[in-house]
Amino acid sequence: MKTKDRYLFRRADSANFEYRRNVPTDVRDAFGKSRIRQSLKTSEKQVARELRDTLNRQFESQWLRIRRRKMSRPLGQGTLTTEESSIVEAGRLERADGLRDTVVLDTIQEQLDEAAFAYLRANGLPDTPEEIEDARSYVEARTPEGRQLAKELQLWRGELTYPMLGEQLFAVRNLSASTESEYRRGLALAEAALPPVNRVSRQDVQVWVNSLAASGEFAAATLRKMLTGVRSSIRQAGFHSEPFSNISVSSPKTEIVRQPWTEEELELLLNTCDKDWLAAAILVATFTGPRAGALVDMSYDSASDVIRFPKQKLERSERVIPCPDGLRETVRFWVSSPRTKSSLSNEFTKLKRRSGFVGTSYDQVKVFHSLRHLALSKLIQLGVDSVAARIISGHRQPDEILQRYYTHHTAEDLRRSINLIRFPRLDRFLR
Structure with missing residues (x-):
C-alpha cells in the first residue's frame, strides 16, 4: 500500500x-x-x-x-537522594x-x-x-x-540473534572453513557481549573490540576478521551495519612471523617421514612454494609441463608455473593421490613431533606454510628477479607490474628461474 x-x-x-x-x-x-x-x-x-x-x-x-x-513519577515521593534519582x-x-x-x-x-x-x-x-x-x-x-x-x-522481538544472522550468511556465501570458523567465533562473542542488533551502537562495538584486544587472546587480524563476519551477517540480513563500520582495531598480541625451514631440518623431516604422499607434498611445497590449500587442489598439465594452482584468497587468478625438471615425477605422484588440507596439516604436525621439532618456536613459527617462505627465500638468495620470484611463489602483484614483467620475459625465463632452486641434501628424496 x-x-x-x-x-x-x-x-x-x-x-x-x-x-x-x-x-x-x-x-x-x-x-x-x-x-x-x-x-x-x-x-x-x-x-x-x-x-x-x-x-x-x-x-x-x-x-x-x-x-x-x-x-511520570508519582507525587508524594519527597526529595530523592542522588542514588535514588539515578x-x-x-x-x-x-x-x-x-x-x-x-x-x-x-x-x-x-x-x-x-x-x-x-x-x-x-x-x-x-x-x-x-x-x-x-x-x-x-x-x-x-x-x-x-x-x-x-x-x-x-x-x-529479540528472536533474531547474531549467530542466527550468521547462518543466513553462511547459507548464501561460499566461505573457506577457516573463515567461517572465525566468523562463527565473532558472532558468538558478539551475542555474549553486545546489545541486540537493533540497539547496538558504534560505541558499544568499539568497547567490545577494545576488551577483546586487551585480553591478549586475539591478534589484530583475527579481530578484524571476526568484526567483518558480524558486519557481513547483519548486512546480508538487510539490516544497518553502520555500528560495526570504522571501528579501530589494535591488539597487544604479537603477530607470529613465520620462519623458513633449513635444508638440514627438511632432511631430518624427510628421513623420519614414513608416508610417501606426505614426503611428496613436502617436496612439492619446498620447490614451488604453494599455500596448503592450493597444494591439495593442484593439477599437472603434462602437455605443457606446467603446474596449475587454483586461485587462493589473496590472488587474482589461478597460478600457472613451469614444473621444475627434477620434480616432475614427484609432482605426478602427488597429483595421483592427493590428500585434504586438514589431513596434510595434521600429519605434518605429527611428523614434526616425531622428528624432535617441539616447543613454541616450532609449533608456531615453523609450520607447513614455512615451506612457502623457504621457496621464496631461495629464489631471492639466487638473485632471481624479485617480480619473477613473487610470480613463481604466487605473491600478489599489481596489474601494471605483471604486465611490465610479461612484456620482457617469457615462460622459459620462469622455467630457468625455478630450475635454479636446488637443495642437494634433498635430491635423494626426489622420484
Whole structure:
C-alpha cells in the first residue's frame, strides 16, 4: 500500500472508505481496545485522506497522554537522594527503550497488516479474520517486502540473534572453513557481549573490540576478521551495519612471523617421514612454494609441463608455473593421490613431533606454510628477479607490474628461474 493511503481501506461490498489501525500494545489497556475500525462515510479518496489525518492526530494525541502518565513519577515521593534519582532515571530510560521497541513493533505489525489487506483486495477476497491471517502468512513467506518485515519483527522481538544472522550468511556465501570458523567465533562473542542488533551502537562495538584486544587472546587480524563476519551477517540480513563500520582495531598480541625451514631440518623431516604422499607434498611445497590449500587442489598439465594452482584468497587468478625438471615425477605422484588440507596439516604436525621439532618456536613459527617462505627465500638468495620470484611463489602483484614483467620475459625465463632452486641434501628424496 502507498504511504499516502495508509490506514485507508475499502470493503468489497461498499464504495465508502474505512479507517483501520492497530492500537499500540503499550496503551491498549488504558485505551480500551486493540484495533480501531471506523467508517469514514465517503467514497472520495482525497476526503478520506483528510479525515484519516484528523483521526491520526486525535488518536496519537490520546496515546501520547497515556504514555506520559505512565512515564511520570508519582507525587508524594519527597526529595530523592542522588542514588535514588539515578535509579529512577535508569528506570525511565529503560521504559523509554521499551516504549521505542513497542512503537517500532506496532509499526511493523501495521505494515504487515496493510500488505495483507492489499493482497486481499487485489485478489477480491473478503477481509474475514481467517482470510487476513492467511494473507499475512502468504505475504511474510512469499513477498520480498513481507519477508524483510518478518525479519525485522523477529529482530525487535529479540528472536533474531547474531549467530542466527550468521547462518543466513553462511547459507548464501561460499566461505573457506577457516573463515567461517572465525566468523562463527565473532558472532558468538558478539551475542555474549553486545546489545541486540537493533540497539547496538558504534560505541558499544568499539568497547567490545577494545576488551577483546586487551585480553591478549586475539591478534589484530583475527579481530578484524571476526568484526567483518558480524558486519557481513547483519548486512546480508538487510539490516544497518553502520555500528560495526570504522571501528579501530589494535591488539597487544604479537603477530607470529613465520620462519623458513633449513635444508638440514627438511632432511631430518624427510628421513623420519614414513608416508610417501606426505614426503611428496613436502617436496612439492619446498620447490614451488604453494599455500596448503592450493597444494591439495593442484593439477599437472603434462602437455605443457606446467603446474596449475587454483586461485587462493589473496590472488587474482589461478597460478600457472613451469614444473621444475627434477620434480616432475614427484609432482605426478602427488597429483595421483592427493590428500585434504586438514589431513596434510595434521600429519605434518605429527611428523614434526616425531622428528624432535617441539616447543613454541616450532609449533608456531615453523609450520607447513614455512615451506612457502623457504621457496621464496631461495629464489631471492639466487638473485632471481624479485617480480619473477613473487610470480613463481604466487605473491600478489599489481596489474601494471605483471604486465611490465610479461612484456620482457617469457615462460622459459620462469622455467630457468625455478630450475635454479636446488637443495642437494634433498635430491635423494626426489622420484
